[in-house]
Amino acid sequence: MIVGIAGLGLIGGSLAKAYKSAGDHTVYGFDADEATLGFAQVAGAIDGVLTPETAAQCGLLLIALYPKDAVEYLRSLAPYIPRDALVIDCCGVKRFVCQACFELAAAHGFTFVGGHPMAGTHNSGFKYSRPTLFKGAAMILVPPVYDDIMLFDRIEKALAPAGFGHLTxxxxxxxxxxxxxxxxxxxxxxxxxxxxxxxREHKGYSAGSYKDLTRVAWLNPDMWSELFLENRDVLIRELDFFIGSLSKYRDALDKSDGPALRALLDEGRRLKEELDGR
Amino acid sequence: MIVGIAGLGLIGGSLAKAYKSAGDHTVYGFDADEATLGFAQVAGAIDGVLTPETAAQCGLLLIALYPKDAVEYLRSLAPYIPRDALVIDCCGVKRFVCQACFELAAAHGFTFVGGHPMAGTHNSGFKYSRPTLFKGAAMILVPPVYDDIMLFDRIEKALAPAGFGHLTxxxxxxxxxxxxxxxxxxxxxxxxxxxxxxxREHKGYSAGSYKDLTRVAWLNPDMWSELFLENRDVLIRELDFFIGSLSKYRDALDKSDGPALRALLDEGRRLKEELDGR
Known part of the structure; x- marks a missing residue:
């Protein structure tokens, strides 16, 4: 397979390494940062640079850029992508990316499928990439149509070298x-x-619950602020619901209402037990 | 050492097993549930029942009951506790318990020290207790005075069999x-x-961040509602601060204010990095 990968950060770099180590694949890579691009070549994660010329040879194109960049990149490359090529992105929001990319695919004749690999670490960048990042992880897919069995077969074969545990x-x-x-x-x-x-004063009182709760506080502000803004309607709804839930506990505490507080806690306990089992 | 342990749930049961397996200690136990008391005896976690008569022989008394029960239990047992005995509780709130128990100790001549072992699981009850529960864990102590070196030495020796990693x-x-x-x-x-x-619909989208965040949702509603109510002033203050913090993200989203959202996320990232290091 000839694979093009745009964006050689944690996700794109790991995809490149996965395809290179899975067998006899040619990987062309692109990154806006020239040092990263050069380093990926030296490290053997890519065989050459993804350009309009090399893109024209690709059967699979994976886009691992931030949402807006992903759409703009695909827009600029679209005229060079073969009609029998499969293009899959890796962005954490899907409505925004898929709407734009389905249109580009329809206009230029290639096939686009939205993708979101459920893998990552709080570290970002090529230097943290590894070929096994996706091993056993879920890959969420948003296809343009839902009744094309041949397409699902094509996606499955194309993504096999990445090693996902299951496709949803x-x-x-x-x-x-x-x-x-x-x-x-x-x-x-x-x-x-x-x-x-x-x-700021919690040293010595650091419970496991605090550690788990704050683990992902260490995030990439550029990426997450873009992801949040592209999903702001749903995220605002969730935030409002959550603030409303917290306020119920606060009110029960304020009224020293033990039975109400106990009922709130028991409701949460039962939900957790039902949803995530023993 | 002759040790009395009141409350044979996860904490008290684990303390009993720790003292029994640490050497030649006699452990008397009490639990309001007769079946638990009998089971602890059959399991060899205790040598006999903690009563006014056996309490009178104890050099160390550990109270692992809910806060109000702990105070009431100590009040009822106080007349029988030797003046040279050390009494330590295990409750998750300390102002309420210590205030009441320091008074009881002063009135009856024994020494009381507040304690909070930083160990536990979401499972409760004697059947989940184990002698190694406290191995390496922190034990937080609230002594009646802060300048009594002999007392700290006494506490350290008395708690040694439990195997705490450090005393704070x-x-x-x-x-x-x-x-x-x-x-x-x-x-x-x-x-x-x-x-x-x-x-209710998240199956297949369950990220590690969700799992970590909801791990402790599975809690004991009776215990936690009592702990929350005994610390309601501080907990309400924390809840108000947290709801205020969340509202800032919500407002930035509502205004589609990317720079403000990015700044909020970056502030959290920097704090996490500063506090918990790499």
């Missing part, structure tokens, strides 16, 4: 709703939690 | 402030977070 097909709307809750909100909550003045 | 001395006020942030707030946040309607 959904819509952009459903993806953005779910990801607002499981990932984006978790990052907002973690990042906001650590701002308490008590955080 | 503080005031009830400081303890309750820190624990409101690192532990109580983490439990409220986790328990409230899972109430989103999105939680």
């Amino acid at each position: 097909v959904t819509t952009g709307e459903k993806h953005d709703e779910m990801i607002a809750f499981t990932s984006q909100m978790a990052h907002v909550v973690s990042n906001a939690f650590i701002k308490s003045p008590a955080a | 001395v503080t005031t009830g006020e400081k303890h309750d402030e820190m624990i409101a942030f690192t532990s109580q707030m983490a439990h409220v946040v986790s328990n409230a977070f899972i109430k989103s309607p999105a939680a």
